[in-house]
Amino acid sequence: MTDMDALISDILLSTQDDWSDAGWVVGQAMEYTATVAQANELALQMIVECLRTDLLVAGDLEVEGFRAWPVSTEEAIARITREWADLGDRAPTPDTIAWFDLTELGEQRARALGDSA
Numbered sequence: 001m002t003d004m005d006a007l008i009s010d011i012l013l014s015t016q017d018d019w020s021d022a023g024w025v026v027g028q029a030m031e032y033t034a035t036v037a038q039a040n041e042l043a044l045q046m047i048v049e050c051l052r053t054d055l056l057v058a059g060d061l062e063v064e065g066f067r068a069w070p071v072s073t074e075e076a077i078a079r080i081t082r083e084w085a086d087l088g089d090r091a092p093t094p095d096t097i098a099w100f101d102l103t104e105l106g107e108q109r110a111r112a113l114g115d116s117a
Helices: 003-015 022-032 036-052 073-086 104-116
Strands: 056-062 065-068 099-102
Touching: 003 022, 003 036, 003 099, 003 104, 022 036, 022 099, 036 056, 036 073, 056 073, 065 099, 099 104
Parallel strands: none
Antiparallel strands: 056 065, 056 099
């Protein structure tokens, strides 16, 4: 299993219980990298991969709960990539960039991962 596969599994399993934010994903990526810059890069790659493969959806966390952005996947990726670049060398913190929830496919994959553990 590659670091990317392991990180995706970690994120899917954790996001079953609670929404994930970009900063939390970087924290998870730190387990697989040596520097914050590497963790930022790996986390962004993982997020883009999960969005493109319909495992996660990006959105905002509001008082009522998670609200998916009403944009296409590619528009969400462009926004996330742009806002991430605006941070420079800093890692995102909660409430910056985006929050993530599982799609139906992401839920199915997370359940399968949990069953195989």
